[in-house]
Amino acid sequence: MMNELDALEDKVAQIVDLCHSLRAKNAELQQRLAAAEAMRAALISRMDAARMQIEQLAAQLPDLSDNEESV
Template identity: 45%
Template sequence: MNSELEALEARIDQVVALVHQLRAENEVLKNQMVAAEAERLHLRQTMTAARERLEVLMDKVPEDA
């Protein structure tokens, strides 16, 4: 009976360690996702600004050219 309890305790320790590891990995992934979303937003703003500048330049080009 004692060995069964020790085995169960060892298994519980393994599960607890795995939970801690997965929580840490999840936190890293959340941070990466936030950073990727911020970068995506920045790139979208950059593309919008570039498109607006191109439209202004295109409006200045004569139709005959």
């Protein structure tokens, strides 16, 4: 009977250790996810700014179709 209780105690201790390990891993993954989401938002912002700059530069280019008719 004592051996069974000792074995059960060991298994419960293993489960508790596993639970603590999984909670720590979950916290780490949540931090990594938050960092990845922040990086994604920053990259989207930079892409939007670059797109706006390209659109502004494209708007400043002369219209070549008008020049081809007069040539």
